[in-house]
Amino acid sequence: MRIAISTLLLLASVTSIPAMAETCEVEIAGNDKIEYSKSEIRVSASCDKVRLTLKHTGKLPVEQMGHNWTLAKTDGWRDLAQAGVQAGLENDYLPKGDGRIITHTDMIGGGESTSITFDLSQLKKGGDYTYFCSFPGHWAMMNGKFIIE
Ligand code: ZN
Secondary structure (H helix, E strand, O other), rough: OHHHHHHHHHHHHHOOOOOOOEEEEEEEOOOOOOOOOOOOEOOOOOOOOOEEEEEEEOOOHHHHHHHEEEEEEEOOHHHHHHHHHHHHHHOOOOOOOOOOEEEEEOOOOOOOOEEEEEEOOOOOOOOOOEOOOOOOOOOOOEEEEEEOO
């Protein structure tokens, strides 16, 4: 009888736990030809967090061919990318503390990889978001749509 009751209690406590926070994994690569491996990234709105991994599959050093992954609203992202040029490599070519930056990875060179985890709750399903590499001159070729569906 005691076993039966404790089993029931266990079942009750398991079913009352709210849905587990889900972290969705996303990967993208950059190469020495100033290209991302994806022109869009789709994530489900059911993801609580997104863990994004950027891999640099090239060989060139960060000073020459640095890549990062910066997320911003599509509205105004080019202005943000241009403003980043003056910020220098020490700031990942992003204006410090700029509110237009939703999140970004470190700037990496060939053979390296880097990850970030961010809350998806700060973004809107169906919102218009763009990701890009903020290294000077890269954003025109290295950009894509971040889609929450
Ligand atoms: Zn780049």
